[in-house]
Amino acid sequence: MSVEETLKQTLPNLHVATVLENELFSKSIDFTRPLTDYPKVDTISNFINSGAKPQHIYTESINVGGKVVQDEIEKYLDDDSISSSMFKAALKTPLHFYFAKSEDKEELEKLRKGPAYFQLGTFLHQAILEPTKFERAIVEPNYAMNSTEGVNNMIEFWENLITTNGFGEIGNEQVEAANVLDHCKTIIIDNKLSIDKIDGKRAYVAALKSISGVEPVSEENFLKIQILKKHYQVYGNGILKKLLHHSKREISMYYNDRETGLKVKIRPDAIQFKENIGVDAIISVKSSGIEDLKAFYYQAAKLHYDLSEGMYQEVASACTGRDFNTTITVMLQTVAPYAIALLVWSAEDIEMGKHKYHFAKENVKEIMEKQSTKGYEVFSEDQDHGLIQMFLPNWNQQEYLPVNI
Structure with a gap:
């Protein structure tokens, strides 16, 4: 009597294929x-x-x-x-x-060059580990950054946000809002830019964002984050x-x-x-x-x-x-x-x-011992000069039935 027949008789309610797979698995490797x-x-x-x-x-x-x-x-x-x-x-x-x-x-x-473009998956990953991050997502106004008026409006938005919150983040430390604004202006001066010119204003906006303690996201991503936040709370x-x-x-x-x-x-x-x-x-x-x-x-x-x-x-x-x-x-x-x-x-x-x-x-x-840098030729015998015998996966081997065309 085969193993499969024995299992069917002794364990009629158990999925035989799963048992057989586990048996083969246990024979193929040494368990720790x-x-x-x-x-x-x-x-x-x-x-x-x-x-x-x-x-x-x-x-x-x-x-x-x-x-x-x-x-x-x-x-x-x-x-x-x-x-x-x-x-x-x-x-x-x-x-x-x-x-x-x-x-x-x-x-x-990449990390040393500065923050990368916002990625939803990365943000959600961080928020699960640090749930307060859910509260830090905000929708940034869509002011035109190629005009002085648009940049000034953006500066006003970020300065008001930091002032209302009462703090920003420099490194991993919370810093009072007034000191945060001064710190950002110092960054502009250190980079030999002028806050009175549009390039300096843009740089000032970027500095304010980076230490604001919040994450500016699109309206679409903001809605997705709120959905995941709810699921996090009720799951x-x-x-x-x-x-x-x-x-x-x-x-x-x-x-x-x-x-x-x-x-x-x-x-x-x-x-x-x-x-x-x-x-x-x-x-x-x-x-x-x-x-x-x-x-x-x-x-x-x-x-x-x-x-x-x-x-x-x-x-x-x-x-x-x-x-x-x-x-x-x-x-x-x-x-x-x-x-x-x-x-x-x-x-x-x-x-x-x-x-x-x-x-x-x-x-x-x-x-490391051989300092080998070989590529796919490792799957070829030495005498075969990198020629590899190719086999398609088993699922590709199927019989096509006759059709009435």
């Missing part, structure tokens, strides 16, 4: 731990329902096996350790790995606020991998602790223009999100001395109806991600 060791959804929900009082966890207490620090993103990008995006690239070719390795430096240069009876209370957001972790000697780094969107939600968890925020959850699952597999999440669990556990065995993804839909979903990763998918991470680590170690 039993799948039953991974908590499930009810572990978190039961803890939250218990009404336990959340606690603040000090960073010093989790700085154990690596370096755990609340540093700036610029410092994180400037560090030469290997990130998950570089490991994902190493699954392709050495050439992809080296291109990915340079992307942190390119991103760092799961307000669970998002509870889920993130006393978490640590965008904290960097640096670790010397014991298996390969590689220096690795992670910067999860947030980490949360068993004292607050019943498990030590990685929280990832993903914005996407997908039409439904199935499409998001496909996107997650295609872009190897599992490698990142598996790596995050392992590195966070090694750095903190805690057992980060849960990953929660907050999915934000950037197209109508702008829905939110809270997704707890399965044990199987995390184990697959860890398997990819370990495989990629060995690839990176070998790439």
